[in-house]
Amino acid sequence: MKPPIFDYVKVSTVEEATAILADSSKEAVVIAGGQSLLPMLNFRLAAPEILVDISGIEALKSLIERDNVVTIGAMTRHVDLGSSPIIARHFPVITKAVTHIAHLAIRNRGTIGGSLCHADPAAELPMMALLLNAELMVAGGKGPRTIAAKDFFQSALETDIQEGELLVSVSLPLLPPNTGWGFEEVSRKSGDFALAAVSAILVVNDGEISEARIAVAGVDETPRRMNGAEAMLRGKMLDDDHLTAVCETIQSEINPETDLQASSNYRRHLIGVLTARVLKDAFAGAGGIFE
Amino acid sequence: MTRKVPINVRVNGTKYERMVEPRRLLSDFLREDLGLTGTHMGCEHGVCGACTILLDGDSIRSCLCLAIQADNAELTTVEGLGDIEALNPLQQKFREHHALQCGFCTSGMLMTVTDMLSKNTSLTDEEIREGLSGNLCRCTGYQHIVDAVRDAAKQAGDVSS
Numbered sequence: 316m317k318p319p320i321f322d323y324v325k326v327s328t329v330e331e332a333t334a335i336l337a338d339s340s341k342e343a344v345v346i347a348g349g350q351s352l353l354p355m356l357n358f359r360l361a362a363p364e365i366l367v368d369i370s371g372i373e374a375l376k377s378l379i380e381r382d383n384v385v386t387i388g389a390m391t392r393h394v395d396l397g398s399s400p401i402i403a404r405h406f407p408v409i410t411k412a413v414t415h416i417a418h419l420a421i422r423n424r425g426t427i428g429g430s431l432c433h434a435d436p437a438a439e440l441p442m443m444a445l446l447l448n449a450e451l452m453v454a455g456g457k458g459p460r461t462i463a464a465k466d467f468f469q470s471a472l473e474t475d476i477q478e479g480e481l482l483v484s485v486s487l488p489l490l491p492p493n494t495g496w497g498f499e500e501v502s503r504k505s506g507d508f509a510l511a512a513v514s515a516i517l518v519v520n521d522g523e524i525s526e527a528r529i530a531v532a533g534v535d536e537t538p539r540r541m542n543g544a545e546a547m548l549r550g551k552m553l554d555d556d557h558l559t560a561v562c563e564t565i566q567s568e569i570n571p572e573t574d575l576q577a578s579s580n581y582r583r584h585l586i587g588v589l590t591a592r593v594l595k596d597a598f599a600g601a602g603g604i605f606e
Numbered sequence: 607m608t609r610k611v612p613i614n615v616r617v618n619g620t621k622y623e624r625m626v627e628p629r630r631l632l633s634d635f636l637r638e639d640l641g642l643t644g645t646h647m648g649c650e651h652g653v654c655g656a657c658t659i660l661l662d663g664d665s666i667r668s669c670l671c672l673a674i675q676a677d678n679a680e681l682t683t684v685e686g687l688g689d690i691e692a693l694n695p696l697q698q699k700f701r702e703h704h705a706l707q708c709g710f711c712t713s714g715m716l717m718t719v720t721d722m723l724s725k726n727t728s729l730t731d732e733e734i735r736e737g738l739s740g741n742l743c744r745c746t747g748y749q750h751i752v753d754a755v756r757d758a759a760k761q762a763g764d765v766s767s
């Protein structure tokens with residue numbers, strides 16, 4: 316199908332973009348890579364009056380490390396994230412996650428800002444934002460503000476971004492030493508959205524887990540952190556019995572849907588299997604010895 | 607109707623200036639405004655890969671890009687690879703390995719593989735399959751396409767090393 320009629324403006328600064336978004340006389344919608352918006356326009360699920368193309372805003376394309384924080388501009392494409400040496404050094408879990416996003420031709424245009432604002436419950440980068448305690452910087456609306464990832468994703472395709480606001484960048488605090496990570500995903504076909512995905516960060520000191528983070532995608536209305544399971548891991552070693560208990564806790568806390576792709580039970584099963592793998596990888600990566 | 611706006615593009619080395627509606631998809635622009643019908647349209651939502659072309663050297667879905675977004679860009683379509691009398695080396699490998707039957711998916715396959723091989727020519731079969739996973743073929747069962755890509759990668763690697 317073909318998109319409905321709209322006007323189009325390509326802006327070159329954040330101020331220009333937010334000025335157009337602030338004008339409430341016309342419904343303006345941001346277009347970044349267009350890899351989620353254009354399918355919606357082609358299906359006529361969206362009917363904006365003006366598209367505001369932010370792909371020409373150079374300031375949104377930077378990826379820098381400063382004062383123990385990595386800040387990623389909203390227009391950073393999936394392909395740039397996947398090949399960034401800064402990301403590979405500090406957040407190899409993202410480098411891995413990006414390989415699961417769609418296909419090269421889509422990664423060549425899709426952006427981190429677009430993925431976070433689109434907020435598909437099965438998408439990888441929203442899950443990464445939660446796992447890595449990201450802070451999202453937003454301009455426009457009632458003035459610049461920062462939103463913690465845990466407050467950002469509200470339900471499927473719903474975020475805390477308000478009318479007139481533009482996501483500018485995403486900041487990730489660096490991880491402590493002795494950190495290990497894991498990432499696993501199952502999809503019908505390589506590049507499809509996840510039926511279930513799990514990622515984890517474990518910090519291990521003196522054989523014990525001092526910090527645990529687990530995030531899941533594809534198995535609830537939004538990507539989620541598994542706080543109950545994380546608490547079970549803190550202060551503990553990892554052995555078979557404990558691993559089983561943690562996986563069962565996660566399985567009982569998620570609410571996967573049945574759809575054409577997979578049943579709720581199958582998704583719950585997958586989360587159990589994937590969590591065990593991810594935690595073993597993260598524990599070993601952090602120097603822990605699995606008993 | 608919204609007003610049309612002028613855009614400039616270079617496609618396969620030729621410059622074009624045309625008036626387009628902002629909602630014009632790049633795929634429709636190529637096929638209908640420029641008559642370059644080698645680029646095929648399957649799903650129009652990014653899933654089938656038939657419409658894949660190169661924009662400034664990167665493979666993209668032309669159904670998920672507006673023509674107006676390609677203003678001032680350099681585009682390559684399947685017509686830019688080779689022609690019937692002089693297939694390019696990748697097209698030649700597709701012919702030798704019977705990597706097409708109806709040919710509907712072929713232009714998208716060729717453009718995807720062109721981008722893949724421009725980045726890496728030492729590909730495992732698994733990497734080839736992963737790279738082709740965004741291009742659907744209803745005829746071949748993929749095996750002959752994988753064979754063609756493996757052979758083309760080897761040839762490109764031999765030439766460049």
Ligand SMILES: Cc1cc2nc3c(=O)[nH]c(=O)nc-3n(C[C@H](O)[C@H](O)[C@H](O)COP(=O)(O)OP(=O)(O)OC[C@H]3O[C@@H](n4cnc5c(N)ncnc54)[C@H](O)[C@@H]3O)c2cc1C
Pocket residue numbers: 344345346347348349350351352353354369389415416417418421424425426427428429430432433437438439440476480481482483506507508509651652653
């Ligand atoms: C076939 C196919 C398969 C895919 N598979 C996957 C997959 O496996 N995993 C995955 O994660 N994704 C997948 N995607 C989606 C892809 O990752 C998109 O790139 C991403 O969801 C949106 O990024 P974009 O830059 O293209 O955003 P756009 O499509 O341009 O925008 C998406 C939404 O976000 C808004 N927006 C964009 N940028 C901003 C900003 N800076 N501030 C405020 N609002 C903004 C837009 O208004 C729009 O509502 C797939 C897409 C396709 C077509």
Ligand code: FES
Pocket residue numbers: 646647648649650651652653654655656657658667668669670
């Ligand atoms: S027509 Fe563009 S991907 Fe199917």
Ligand code: FES
Pocket residue numbers: 705706707708709710711712742743744745746
């Ligand atoms: S050759 Fe017919 S779809 Fe691939």
